[in-house]
Amino acid sequence: MTIAPLVRRVVSLPLLWLLAGFLGTTLIRFAPGFAVDERELDARLTADSVASIRQERAHQTNPVAYYLSFTGGLLSGDLGVSRTLGRPVRELLRDRIPVTARLAGWGLLGAWGVALAAALAPVAWPGYGLRTVTSLAGGLILSIPAAVVALIFLHGNWPREAAAAVVLFPRLHNYCSRTIDHVQALPHVLLARAKGARPVSVLLRHILAPALPQLIALAGVSLSMALGVCIPLEVLCDVPGIGQLAWQSAMGRDLPVLVSLTLLTAAVTMTANLAADLTLFALGKRT
């Protein structure tokens, strides 16, 4: 990778990040039912009380003004108060980020471990039908929606982290095995084999090293995949993480929470992708 596109990318990232937050704000602001507050249905409330409730949300009606005040608050660490949960968004995120980080982290670790092993084993020990077995397993799991995997793990009372790994495994395995297949067909690998190099040596020295750039790029993308997988897992398995919060706030049109989550997830995925690009640049191996 040359330096010019990388610099352009670094410069454009904050702008894209802010734009993602603004688009999220606008979308939720104009969602049907945004202005509705079920507290107004309470027959005991007087007209003044209803007016007061409406006044609480008056500052959210103009998306531009709201987003400017939100980003102003963001600089001082104030993310507003959740409309549906009645708690400061900062507190909610502080409580829930570790839960999702643990779920996504262990899920990614497990999925990467199994996916790499399943992609590399047929190369190290060819002729045992390992490729067929791993491809079949990957294809079957890929055909099951993440939400159904979540239900299976919920009913089996198995670790949710393992469910995340199961959902992520086929997606990673698919790409890993394609990359490995592509590299092992290159002339230098054929030459190494013709010279009698042992399969494990071919794998480590001649296949894994050239495949590294693509695998690093996949590592950046896999974080975004993991965050997406956490949503159905957390909602259906009742795990109090960011995914569940996203679902609750989307259903309740909770503007402060949704904007904060949009900015958080965009920041995490953009940073992961940028980190992958920077690593590739440092390695100087991007093809």
Place this chain on the structure above:
Amino acid sequence: MSLAQRIAWLLIAVIVTAAALASWIVPASYDRQFRDEIQAPPSKAHPLGTDELGRDRLSRLLHGTQVSLLLAPAAAFLATLLAALAGTLAGWRGGWLDHALESVCDLTMSLPWMFLLLTVRAALPLDVAPMTSVAITFFLLGALGWAGPARVVRAGARALRDSDYMLMARAQGYRGWRLPVWHLLPGLRPVLTAQFWTSVPLFILAEANLSLLGLGVVEPMPSWGGLLKEMESLPAIGRNPWILAPAVVLLMTLASLYVLMGAKEEEA
């Protein structure tokens, strides 16, 4: 054709035929409630039993298959069409248009797919008629699923723009919109076809996930995702294992699609 491909074609053919003949196979409508046969076990009249409202499960499964199998390709077509328009234009013209498309793709893909779907779906009306919910769900999948394919199309368009046959077309006097429409787009057909077939299973899965989270196709309209909701109760699965039928049909359809797509890729 390998044995796996033959089995995959056979399964797809059986499922599509059964869905197409749904009204003939099961005369009962998917929303008719047999109040005397609530949670009935499989019988001659109801081969997969009835649900908690007394609706025939087989009828719902076949009509749900119709919904998912018709609308996932429709959403994939929309996504591919948008990707073709944006990717061809950006790859052909280059410059600021190319940078703009790259930024929009970055923006769309900076958010996890499920989070984006969830947020945008929740921002649209939730209390809608069943048919409207079907249209919203699959329109959303198509409208949000174009960014990834657009990048691939753009890369293909850039490669073709400088190819020999485009040079020849220019030399023959083709100018303006005729070049991309008559010469570039036909060259991109393999890319577009691949993107379409890649999107179909993705959209089927996305609909299933959305419906299980309560943001997809709404009752009483059946869809694969909606039918999977019955799996939320473990005791119910124990009592009526046939409620797993939609999961089995979904699994067979997607696995068959992946087998056929894999074979196509190997041929290419």
